[in-house]
Amino acid sequence: MGDPRRAIPRTDAVLAEPRIAKAAETLGRDLVKSLVAAAQQRARAGEIEPGEVVAEVVARLPATVSSLRPVLNATGVLVHTNLGRAPLSAAALDAIVAAGGATDVEFSLETGERAKRGRGTLAALAEAVPRAAAVHVVNNNAAALLLCALTLAPGKEIVVSRGELVEIGDGFRIPDLLASTGARLREVGTTNRTSARDYAAAIGPDTGFVLKIHPSNYRVTGFTSEAGVAELTGLGVPVVADVGSGLLAPHPLLPDEPDVTTALADGASLVTASGDKLLGGPQAGLLFGDAELVQRLRRHPAARALRVDKLTLAALEATLRGPETPVRAALSAEVGDLQKRAETLAASLRSAGVDAEAVDSTAVVGGGGAPGVELPSAAVAVPARYAEALRSGEPAVVGRIVRDRCLLDLRTVPPADDATLREAVRRCG
Known part of the structure; x- marks a missing residue:
């Protein structure tokens, strides 16, 4: 009897099979060819029959080139x-596809000249939070805090409660993030109790701003107290409130969850939030607040490194203007x-x-x-x-x-x- 391996189909013959040829057009010839080689090797090893090579390749064709699986x-x-995090709405997914090619992200089709980047998204964000005098978007909430520290507290102190020096996931910690900007942390109060007096006693000529952070993934209960944003606004320095979860306004099912609108109403100078949590949009850091401060943030050199791409802008605008999100x-x-x-x-x-x-x-x-x-x-x-x-x-x-x-x-x-x-x-x- 002849060697059964001689029956293994040639690479060009397998690649010419209609289903496989079509996949090569969308997935790339190199990726599909590697699957053919793997199937042929399985046939040589006797793991599958030579006549099963085509079926093996078809079964292993991925839906997309990306390794990420739905x-x-x-x-x-x-x-x-x-x-x-947040699964995007159908409207946001459609917006990403539409923005995948050339878009007018920084171009005015009316005048033929350069235009403000992401103007539609920023307008939608401002409409969603009318109390904000100005808004800005960066690539995540940690980046928003980083930009605040770089702009408002270079070489200065950031006053923050010891009970709010949180770890935000994967080993990253807020104190380390802020210290990396060259700012110094001035810790006040204790783990379980911090009063407005503690903050006031720490304010001095070296204070850049007071930071109020919403604890993430945990609660401290029992003998506790904290100073709210409204108690910190008369200390003579900006108050930056990190509400974290991306709730833009109060929600009846989450009465204790801080939101952007309330923080601004309580007098926060700047409020930061995430776009891919309760808002239900793409990963983004959202900044709201005083117009002069937001403009300073926007013009800081680091803002360029922290800016979002056109796909994020498109998805965020669709999230804000579109129907109810999956979240x-x-x-x-x-x-x-x-x-x-x-x-x-x-x-x-x-x-x-x-x-x-x-x-x-x-x-x-x-x-x-x-x-x-x-x-x-x-x-x-x-x-x-x-x-x-x-x-x-x-x-x-x-x-x-x-x-x-x-x-x-x-x-x-x-x-x-x-x-x-x-x-x-x-x-x-």
């Missing part, structure tokens, strides 16, 4: 940092509707032979927003062994393990994705 978030964490929809979902969806999904899965049941669940905001707030929810519970298979499936589905069951929390799954979720679970059975 994930169905069934964790019950609305703003999941490890899953990219807002998840936040306001009625628990009764979630329970009905869970019961329907569980019944459908049981009929397909899956050990599934509808259970009560608890969701959270996540992303440093509303620490300690629990949102009643509903989930479909399946065996814990499904978790790994769901993560490696297509699409990938991420739930959470609770008492040897994998919970698929529906507060973070849009209703339109219920069928997709059901099929993903059924395939794991």
Whole structure:
């Protein structure tokens, strides 16, 4: 008998197969050719039959060139940092596609001359927070704080409560971030209690500004007290308030979460916030406040290094002007509707032979927003062994393990994705 490896199809023959040829046009010939080589090697090793090479390549063709995979978030964490924080709205996604080519981001089609960068986005942001005399956008909230320190406190002191010197994730800490600008931190108060008198006693000729930071991902309870923004505005220096989570105005479900509008009303000179948390937009650092101070921030040399690209500007404007974002929809979902969806999904899965049941669940905001707030929810519970298979499936589905069951929390799954979720679970059975 002849060597079966001689039956392995040639590279050019595989690349000419219509489905593979079309994929090479969108994914790039080099990437597709590497998949062909890998399939041929599997055939040489006897792992697949020579006649299965084409099918192997087709099965392994990625949806895009990017290594990032779409994930169905069934964790019950609305703003999941490890899953990219806020999922964008359809309007924001469409805006990104439209902005992918040449755009008038810094060009006036009316005059044919250079125009203010991101003017439409800035106008939308200003309209969303009328109390702000001026607004600016940088690439994340840490960058917004960095720009404040570089502009207002070079070689000076930033007065901040010891109880607000937080770590913001992945080992990065606010004190280190601010100190990297050359500013000096003047810590006041204690971990659990800081009063307006503590701040006032620290103010001097070397003070650049007072910083008020919303704690992220935790709460200090018990014998505690803190000074609000309104108590700090008469100290003769600017007050910078970091509200963090991107809530632009008060929300009835999050009464204790600080928001931009209230901080400005209380007298903050500048307010910083994130674009990709409760606002539900792309990663961005949002700056609001005094017109003269915002202009100083905008003209600082570092502002160029911290500016956002046209895709972020497009997505942010669409988020501000467009329909309800997925984050807002998840936040306001009625628990009764979630329970009905869970019961329907569980019944459908049981009929397909899956050990599934509808259970009560608890969701959270996540992303440093509303620490300690629990949102009643509903989930479909399946065996814990499904978790790994769901993560490696297509699409990938991420739930959470609770008492040897994998919970698929529906507060973070849009209703339109219920069928997709059901099929993903059924395939794991």
